[in-house]
Amino acid sequence: MKFSKILIVDDEKISREQIKRWLRTENYDSDEAENGENALTKVAKGNYSVVLLDVKLPDISGFDVLKQIKHHYPDTCVIIFTAYGDTEITKRALREGADDFFDKPIDYELLLPKIESAIENFKLRRDKITKKQEEIKQFSFENIIGQSPKMWDIFNKIKKVAQSDSTILILGESGTGKELIASAIHHNSLRADKKFVVFNCAAVVETIVSSDLFGHERGAFTDAHERKLGKLEHANNGTIFFDEIAELSQQVQTKFLRFLQERKFERLGGNETLEVDVRVLAATNKDLEKLMNEEKFRNDLYFRLNVFPIQLPPLRERKEDIPLLVEHIIQKSNSKLKRNILGIKEDALDFLMDYHFPGNIRELENIIERAVLLAEGEFLTIENLPSNLGNRQTKVTSIYFTLPHAQAKEAFEKDYIEQVLKNHNGNISQACKFAGMDRTNFKDKMKKYGISRPKSGNQDVDED
Ligand SMILES: Nc1ncnc2c1ncn2[C@@H]1O[C@H](COP(=O)(O)OP(=O)(O)OP(=O)(O)O)[C@@H](O)[C@H]1O
Ligand SMILES: [Mg+2]
Missing domain, CATH: 3.40.50.2300 (Response regulator)
Structure with a gap:
């Protein structure tokens, strides 16, 4: 047969x-x-x-x-x-x-x-x-895709530190893969067969954060009907990942610092001092140094965490990874959505290469998954992509609303600066006058968002 x-x-x-x-x-x-x-x-x-x-x-x-x-x-x-x-x-x-x-x-x-x-x-x-x-496969490490020099750098760093027990601080914009990197570090460490516990620091109520992390004894607070073990105890012998570390309240920061120094803590409402053996990883998309200067984040905690920082580049700074990421995401979406899309048409890919991805890889994932769902042929086409991605004029109606407030603001600001500059033929003096922004601020924003002046047109002489 x-x-x-x-x-x-x-x-x-x-x-x-x-x-x-x-x-x-x-x-x-x-x-x-x-x-x-x-x-x-x-x-x-x-x-x-x-x-x-x-x-x-x-x-x-x-x-x-x-x-x-x-x-x-x-x-x-x-x-x-x-x-x-x-x-x-x-x-x-x-x-x-x-x-x-x-x-x-x-x-x-x-x-x-x-x-x-x-x-x-x-x-x-x-x-x-x-x-x-x-x-x-050739260009990935533990499901992290990348063939750009910046990503190879990250892979090498991970391999170097994974096996040690050192604390690692992962920095990067939203959607750049911080959690993915944290889990790759754990899975390449000597603790790989032990637990990887994620602790989200962003909960609002202080007691909940504390009890979630350190656990509580019965009667520690009104709703504490039973003894509860905290995430630290659950993670014993494994790794604990503190996501959105910048969100920890001052009070919890202090308790957490003590834990980092002594590896000891008590459950809420408890007297017994407990000791656990965990490796600590942390991540944030905030500028911790700035928060430190504003006295919102403790200096001593920052220095304890910042032993080995890994800075993840935004997607727009490693655009050469986009084609491979797109293929990877198509395959992931194929199995999730029971589809068999073979790839993406070249003009659609070009379209994505021109986009600046304020929401980074998560945003790319959303775009591709949606396209895989919509596609009618074997290949994703430009019609399957959100129609306003490349068209700054109509963007107001959609992409911003798919992003959290902070990123939406940034996405808009980038588009705005870019468009105003274009409208004034790349003349910064005219553009910032129109925008009512001072020149230094305007140029800082251009730098922040990687905007260069359009090449043609009457440009003013500009000292950098
Ligand atoms: N290099 C990469 N290769 C493949 N997939 C990636 C890569 N980086 C991120 N992803 C995927 O993108 C999505 C977002 O990644 P992740 O949740 O790790 O980002 P994050 O930095 O923690 O974001 P946030 O700050 O919003 O929490 C996940 O689905 C992840 O699998
Ligand atoms: Mg995350």
Whole structure:
């Protein structure tokens, strides 16, 4: 028997059996479905290279079956059967994604080459995916994708420190992969087979943060009906990751500092001093030095945490990673959404390369996942991307609303500065006058967002 498997969808039993028998003589293994629903169930489980589909079915229309198969498994080839000479149906089926068509009654000698070429197509599509997977593997480390020098730098740093027990502070804008890096460090450490516990410092109520971290004894506060172990105890022998460390209240900062110095603590309302062996990782998207200067973050805590900082670059500073990330995300979305998108069209990729991604990789993930859901063919097209991504004029209506307030403000500010500069042909003096901003501030913002002046036009002489 040949490796490829074929599904025959036809409501007539005799017809199915005939085809099946013939396929067997040609050494092809096949399954049968007598209606549309059954066909879709089988396709979902069967991994067929080819579906032979009669469009006249008793339950769902054959066109709907065709659309469903092509939507979820675009690499599966569909050959439709129609009554002899029914060109309208044939045309429609081809328009809706059928790979080929065939007239009934069947002339098997003519059908064979069609099946063979369909199988060939299916294999080519699969090979493409495998090749991409191999390429992605080559440029990734623990699911962290990157081939840019900046990311290689990060990979090397991780490898260097993972095995030590040192505290690591991961810095970077929202969506740059801080949590992913933290988990990679843990999984490459000597504690890899122990727990990795995430502690989110951003909860609002002080008691909740404290009790979540240190645990509490029964009766420690009104709702403390039972003794509860804190995350520190849960993480014993493993790693604890303090996410959004800048959000810790002053009070908890003090308790946490003591823990970092002595590795000792008490549960809330408890007298017993406990000791745990945990490795500490922390992350923030805030500027801790600035918070320190504003006396919102303790100096001594900062120095304890900042033993080995890892600064993650924003995506716009390593755009060469975008193509690989896009492929990686397409594959992740394929398995999540049961789709088989093969890649992205070049103009759509160019479009993404031009975008500045204020929400970094998380934003790219949202964009691609949505596109994978919407795509009608094998490749993502520019139509599948949010229409306003590249068009600064209409952006106001959407992308900002998909971001948290702080990033939305930054995204807008960047677009604003860029557009005003463009409107004044790159003349900074005119642009900042128009914006009502002072020149230093305007230039600082340009630097912050990596905006350079448009090349053409009358530019003022500008000292840097
Ligand atoms: N280099 C990368 N390769 C592949 N996926 C990545 C990479 N960096 C981030 N991601 C993915 O992007 C998403 C956001 O990453 P993560 O949650 O680690 O970011 P974060 O910096 O913690 O963001 P936030 O500050 O918003 O909490 C995750 O789904 C993660 O898997
Ligand atoms: Mg995070």
